Amino acid sequence: MGPEFEHPLRYEVANELHARPSPRLSAPATCIFLAFKEPEFAARRDPARDLEHLTELTARHGGPRPDPDSSHYQGRLGRHDLKWESHTEFVTYMALTPGLPIRPFDPSAAAIFPQDWQGSAPGKRVAAVMVQIDVLPDDPGEALNRIERWFVRDSLTAVWVLEESVLIAGDFRIDADGWMRFAMFVRPGVGEGRIGRIVHRLVELETYRTMSMLGLGRVRGLTARLNVIEPKLAAIVAQMTDENCPAEAVLQDLLDVSAELEAQAVSHSFRFGATKAYEAIVMDRISSLRESRFRDRQMLTEFMHRRYRPAMRTIGSAESRLTAMLERAERAGELLRTRVDVERSAQNQALLARMDRRAELQLRLQHTVEGLSVVAISYYVIGLLSYALSPVAARLAVDKGYLIAGLTPITVVVVWLAMRRVRRSLHSHGPDDGI
Structure with a gap:
């Protein structure tokens, strides 16, 4: 099958499984580990600045330049094997060196990471770990004597790991030079891959403890x-x-x-x-x-x-x-x-009740006005009729007062009936009728 049958991310996600392998180590050896995090909005930091900082370190030691599009790096810098990884909020540097310093946990073992270079990092140091990997003496009590000289007893942890193949000790305290120190004593015959995985888990334990x-x-x-x-x-x-x-x-x-x-x-x-x-x-x-x-x-x-x-x-x-x-x-x-x-x-x-009362008052007032209107209209109609019928009344010898008296009740009734008919007509036709 050709590449057109493959999902565009298939190889990328498969390669991610192998992008960050654990180191391989043999005792004795020294591990120097650093983690840098920006104090604010670290998850939204510019990754280019982290790569620039890494490139500066590799250039100092004459090592291979990192890939600008990669989130991890492995390279040889002199006697040191450098491993760099970029995480969501921080970046880590791990330098592995064969052998042990003359003095236990001597700060000179971290010379690969110069102080001025650390000071120019985009973030601040959140983890600085020094791990010494040594061969376990025939008598584990000798290893215990060293451990008790190196670490504070009240916070000392000392355990066997992975079926008692390695002894790990540390006190989770930061020394005067700013390093968190751990000691590993490895039984003879333990594989390099197992030693490397234990070191990796140990520095991750400290890093994620600090981050949490x-x-x-x-x-x-x-x-x-x-x-x-x-x-x-x-x-x-x-x-x-x-x-x-x-x-x-x-x-x-x-x-x-x-x-x-x-x-x-x-x-x-x-x-x-x-x-x-x-x-x-x-x-x-x-x-x-x-x-x-x-x-x-x-x-x-x-x-x-x-x-x-x-x-x-x-x-x-x-x-x-x-x-x-x-x-x-x-x-x-x-x-x-x-x-x-x-x-x-x-x-x-309450507002609707007041509106109802106002509407009722308005209706009563309207009825009152309509009654007055009947009287007023009747008055004017009677006046007009009296003028119109005056000649007829004179010819018939009918007194004008009697004529007006007779027309008054008839006119009032007719006007009242007409007003009632108009009101009924208005109530029977809604505002939308005839549209």
């Missing part, structure tokens, strides 16, 4: 604002039952509060969603390590449940509180609109 906890600072500001808004909302709900408070004024206050809540929800929705996604990745990376206890030391799962999960629950609680306040404001708005509609219906009914 960025929401904690945002939540503190949100909580302070909700503490101000919530009493206002409660006061508005209380005013809804007060007949002395105009419903329109209460509704306007409620609209102001609802608008501010919606603005807070829009402002924090992305961070809430990202936090949930990053938390899921953190727990997935821990699960994929298949840890088991090393002697009596704290496990990663225990550390995360004690130190990490409370922060995630705080963020989740703030999101739930904001959602609940939005729902309360919405329900209050519906009730208040119902009250306004009822009051307006009562006002409309």
Whole structure:
């Protein structure tokens, strides 16, 4: 079959599965990992700036230039294997170097990433991890002695991973040079691919832990604002039952509060969603390590449940509180609109009743006017007839007063019948008749 039978994205999505393979490492080795994120609107950043920063690094070390249309890069920079990836909110750099520094976790091991180059990054550093990969001594107790010298005991985690093939240790503290440090002791015979995958999961664990906890600072500001808004909302709900408070004024206050809540929800929705996604990745990376206890030391799962999960629950609680306040404001708005509609219906009914009374008065007035009109018209008709019949009355020797007296009741009856006929004619024909 020719290419015309293939979906245009088939090869692209298939190649994406193999675009970011885990590194291959053999002990001893050192991993230096950095992640940069722009402080604001990182998801909408210009990716060209990240590529320019990467290109500057490769040019310094004489390495191959990155593809301008790619979101990942792998290349050899001197003694280092560099791996770069672009993510939704951040970019990561991983440099892998054979061997270990003379001193454990010596900052000189990160010389591939110069300080001035880091300072010129488009974003700020959110993760800086140094991982030392060494061969596990015959006596694991010797490895434990080193670990206890390197890390703070009260936050130390030390676990076996992947069927006790590798010992991982760290205290999740940032040292004086700004590095989060982890130590790995690998049993002899563990494959390079497995070592590389463990290193990759370890640095991802730290990166996504940091990214998920960025929401904690945002939540503190949100909580302070909700503490101000919530009493206002409660006061508005209380005013809804007060007949002395105009419903329109209460509704306007409620609209102001609802608008501010919606603005807070829009402002924090992305961070809430990202936090949930990053938390899921953190727990997935821990699960994929298949840890088991090393002697009596704290496990990663225990550390995360004690130190990490409370922060995630705080963020989740703030999101739930904001959602609940939005729902309360919405329900209050519906009730208040119902009250306004009822009051307006009562006002409309009162207005219609007044209009009915006015129409009745107008009808009565019209009947009065019609009666007066009969008298007036009859008066003028009798006057005209008296002038017209005066000669006849003189010839017949009839007194004019008797003539007018006789014509008066007849004229009034005729005029009244004529007016009644006209009124009936007007009532029997609607405004659209004859169109």
